[in-house]
Amino acid sequence: MRLPYQSSFWMLGLAWALHLLASQPGHAQATQPIDSLDHRLQHYSRQALTEQLFLHLDRPAYVAGEILWFKAYAVDGTYHRPLMMSKVAYVEVLDASQHPVLQAKIGLVKAMGQGSLELPTELATGRYVVRAYTNWMKNAGPDFYFQCPITVVNTQEPRPAAPAPAGPAYAVQFFPEGGQLVRGLPGRVAFKVTNRQGHGVAATGTVADASGATIATFQTLKFGLGSFLLTPTVAGAAYTATLRLPGGASLTSPLPAVAGQGYALLVADNGSPTSLAVTVQATEPAEPLRLLAHTGQQVTVAAEANLVNGQATFQVEKSQLRPGITHFTVFSGRRPVAERLYFRRPLNT
Numbered sequence: 001m002r003l004p005y006q007s008s009f010w011m012l013g014l015a016w017a018l019h020l021l022a023s024q025p026g027h028a029q030a031t032q033p034i035d036s037l038d039h040r041l042q043h044y045s046r047q048a049l050t051e052q053l054f055l056h057l058d059r060p061a062y063v064a065g066e067i068l069w070f071k072a073y074a075v076d077g078t079y080h081r082p083l084m085m086s087k088v089a090y091v092e093v094l095d096a097s098q099h100p101v102l103q104a105k106i107g108l109v110k111a112m113g114q115g116s117l118e119l120p121t122e123l124a125t126g127r128y129v130v131r132a133y134t135n136w137m138k139n140a141g142p143d144f145y146f147q148c149p150i151t152v153v154n155t156q157e158p159r160p161a162a163p164a165p166a167g168p169a170y171a172v173q174f175f176p177e178g179g180q181l182v183r184g185l186p187g188r189v190a191f192k193v194t195n196r197q198g199h200g201v202a203a204t205g206t207v208a209d210a211s212g213a214t215i216a217t218f219q220t221l222k223f224g225l226g227s228f229l230l231t232p233t234v235a236g237a238a239y240t241a242t243l244r245l246p247g248g249a250s251l252t253s254p255l256p257a258v259a260g261q262g263y264a265l266l267v268a269d270n271g272s273p274t275s276l277a278v279t280v281q282a283t284e285p286a287e288p289l290r291l292l293a294h295t296g297q298q299v300t301v302a303a304e305a306n307l308v309n310g311q312a313t314f315q316v317e318k319s320q321l322r323p324g325i326t327h328f329t330v331f332s333g334r335r336p337v338a339e340r341l342y343f344r345r346p347l348n349t
Contacts, residue, residue, distance in 0.1 A: 050077030051136045053089055053146045064154040065121040068093075072132060074111040078297045082111035086134035089113055093150075094129045101128070108134075125154045169196055170245050172203075172253050177227075178265030178330075178338035181256060185264035185281045186231045189255070193224040193243065200224020205243035207255065215239075235260035265330060265338040269318075278314040280330050280338065282307055287333040293342075294329070295322040318344065 051074060058069040070091065076083040086108055093102040101123065106115040133145040170193065177188040193203045200223035207216040207230060218228035218241075232239065239255040263286075266279045280289055286307055291314045293301035301320050305312040323346040330338040 049083075049085075050140075051075075051083055051085060051134060052077045052080075052144075053132045053134060053137065055091070055130060055132050055146055055148060057130065057148060057150065060149075061151040061153070062119055064119055064123040064125075064152055064156070066119055068117045068119060068130070068150070070115060070117075070130070072106065072108065072113040072115075074108055074134065084108075084111045086136055089132055089134055091115065091117065092131045093117060093119075094131055096126060096128075098129075119152060121154075121156070123152055123154060125157055126152060128152055168251075170194070170201065170203075170243075170249065170251050172241065172243060172251060174241070174253075174255050176256055177267070178263065178340055180262055180264075180338075181230065181232050181258045182262040182264050182281075182283060183232050183235045183258055183260050184283060185262075186229060186266075187264045188227050188266060189230055190225070190227040191218065191220075191241075193220060193245070201246060203243045203245050203251075205241050207239055207241050210234075210238050230255075232258040234258065263330065263332070263337040265328070265340050267328060267340050267342055274318055276316045276318060276342070278316055278328055278330075279311065280307075280313075281311045282332075283310070290331040291316075292329045292331070293321060293326050295324055295326045298322065300326065323347070 054073045054075065056071045056073075062068055072089050072091070074083050074086055074089070075081055089106050089108055091104050091106065092100045095101050102117050102119070104115060104117055106113040128150050130148045130150055131142075131145050133142075137144060172194075173192045175190040175192075177190065181187050181189070193201050195201050200220070202220050202224070204219040205217070206214045207218070207228070208214050216228050216230050218226055220226040230239075235258050237258050239258070241253050241255060243251040243253070245251060261283045263283075264281045266281075267276060268279070269276050278291060280291075288304050288306050289312050291301065291303045291305075292299055293316065300322055301316055303314050303316075305314060321342070321344045323344050326342045326344060328340045328342060329336055
């Protein structure tokens with residue numbers, strides 16, 4: 001099931017609204033959101049309304065010829081509250097080639113609707129996707145439609161041979177904190193190691209430069225996730241990670257390209273239960289840096305600081321942040337230059 005979040009649209013709104021920031025003293029202490037900016041961003045949020053559609057299916061697997069029952073809920077994409085805007089929802093069943101084998105439309109009353117689809121008796125055994133959307137959601141495109149996989153079994157077909165495993169046995173992804181690795185700037189690189197089924201696996205590894213010299217080591221912590229620190233020395237250099245996996249398997253993968261100029265972002269609590277240090281480093285002089293923290297399209301922190309010796313640090317009180325996922329976005333002037341997500345656990349869990 002895909003639950004999309006249109007952060008790119010929100011980032012455009014932030015960049016557009018940033019010119020409203022009034023001049024402030026060049027200090028690095030986080031402050032409450034600037035009223036005029038907050039009001040303009042709320043106005044933008046109302047104008048750029050995001051609609052999402054969620055479906056509850058009666059079960060995840062069916063026999064060809066059975067009836068698939070569902071209930072639909074339309075909500076706004078920010079607060080996930082009922083959104084009584086669209087009156088019709090479109091529901092499709094897609095095959096492996098993304099071609100619709102069934103299509104239907106249902107009425108939405110008070111942001112809810114329900115219906116059913118009769119699966120054809122000749123439908124082949126396999127994996128299918130139930131997709132749902134409204135006319136308004138077409139503005140964002142298929143990537144933001146509701147999607148949920150289902151399995152269909154046709155008992156009239158001869159038992160198929162077991163398919164050969166598809167794709168590599170393991171995969172690794174790297175995520176530089178702040179969005180990029182920059183020459184000469186220390187950065188944290190998060191990583192995720194998964195098997196063919198998408199499950200996280202334990203692994204250890206090393207990072208080598210173009211000459212083969214080891215410059216960093218790492219290991220997973222839990223669920224195939226982990227991170228390590230790296231200071232690239234050459235722009236565009238080919239840094240390579242070599243991983244050791246269960247059963248003696250190994251995997252080699254390049255790291256993301258290193259930028260010659262740019263910004264590095266590090267968020268750390270340094271053992272403090274009450275505050276975070278948001279550190280920004282740059283390779284060249286820049287306009288005063290502005291930090292915005294926003295959760296659910298609501299600004300919670302706005303601060304400004306100047307680079308001193310190529311670095312600026314913002315102190316943010318955790319109590320200012322709302323529970324859930326916060327976006328820390330750094331701007332140079334009106335241009336967003338780095339972004340990082342931070343999760344604050346709700347107090348009642």
